[in-house]
Amino acid sequence: MAERIEVDPSKIPCPDFAGAAYGFVRKALVTDPDTPDVTTDEEAAQKLRGQWKIENDALKTQFQAQTQADEQLAENNRRLAQEAREQAESEQRQREVEVAKEREKKRTPLYDFNSGVGITSIPQHLHPYAEKRVSQRKFVELWYFTPEASQEAKEHRSTVDTNRLELAANNEEQKGTTAFTLLSTHSTRPSNNVIPDAKLSWSQIQLAKTPFIECLRSTGNYPDKYIAMFASFYTNMEMHNELRKPEGARVMALYHAEMRRAWYLAADHGEPFDLSVFSETVLQECRNEMW
The missing domain is CATH 1.10.150 (DNA polymerase; domain 1)
Structure with a gap:
């Protein structure tokens, strides 16, 4: 160089x-x-x-x-x-x-609305436990969609929907020690007042069906085919002659409980059936159980 x-x-x-x-x-x-x-x-x-x-x-x-x-x-x-x-x-x-973007995610989004269109009543409060179960597409008692459950959710939101801290233990066998980690968990607890489907009255079922079906659509994101099936399930029960018989409402309430539970069990195993198809056999079994 x-x-x-x-x-x-x-x-x-x-x-x-x-x-x-x-x-x-x-x-x-x-x-x-x-x-x-x-x-x-x-x-x-x-x-x-x-x-x-x-x-x-x-x-x-x-x-x-x-x-x-x-x-x-x-x-x-x-x-x-x-x-x-x-x-x-x-x-x-x-x-x-x-x-x-992260800041925007934390903000409540603003959606368009129709000017001059208000509401005539306050929407029913959905119980957090029901919201969680429906979002997971798991079985949840129909009681959670009754006015009583809605009132409980409204009055005691802080007790049924809480954030908790839990200790998680991590055992390290090779070192012979146990480490603890503090975890934040979101807890949606079942209600102490829940009534099993089989114990619901027919009038309670009638009051809860519409909020339940709407929750399937909005929270569970069920396809329209499933929404139509559940709607027909309730319509077919309402139109059945059993309701005109003495104690028919009690029998139909039990039929509702048995069929609804059976459908969710079958769905969990990947084999759901058409719930809208009325089963006279199951209805007779419910009559026999009642008497």
């Missing part, structure tokens, strides 16, 4: 080779048999100027290449610095977007 030139050669003046300082050099050239073309003092000075110019021109060429390399390096450094700044700014903007 060539030695770096610190001074621009074009700014270096040619020495005074005709001066006294170079007299001995000129004399040496005149007497040197290797320079037969130099015979006078003036020719010696001219010879020295020519040699200096050749060397200076070479230095100029080297310095120009060095300057171009320096400029290219500086340009590359500026470009890299600019790219780094742009990358940092882009990452900062991306972080700000992500922060904004």
Whole structure:
């Protein structure tokens, strides 16, 4: 690698080779048999100027290449610095977007509404335990959709829907120690007042069916086919002659409990059946059980 030139050669003046300082050099050239073309003092000075110019021109060429390399390096450094700044700014903007997204997730979304359209009554409060079970598409007693359960959820929301801290033990057998971790858990507890389906009156079933079906749609995200099946299940019971018989309402309430439980058990095993198909056999079994 060539030695770096610190001074621009074009700014270096040619020495005074005709001066006294170079007299001995000129004399040496005149007497040197290797320079037969130099015979006078003036020719010696001219010879020295020519040699200096050749060397200076070479230095100029080297310095120009060095300057171009320096400029290219500086340009590359500026470009890299600019790219780094742009990358940092882009990452900062991306972080700000992500922060904004996270902040937006925590906010209640605003949906469109029809101007001038209000409500005529306060919507029924859904019991948190029922909401949890329906969202999991698991069986939950129909009582949770009655006005009594709704009132309980409204009055005691803080006790039926709570956040708790629990200790989780991690046994490390190799070390012979037990580590404890504090975990935050969300608890939706069953109601102490829940009534099994088999104990519900027919009037309670009638009051709870619509909130139950609506919850299947809104919370459980059941497909329309399932919503129609459950709706037909209740319609077919309401239209059955059994309700016109003495104690028929009690029999039908038991039929409702047995069929609804049977459907969820079958669904849990991946073999649901059409609940809307009325089973006279099961109805007779319910009659026999009642009497």
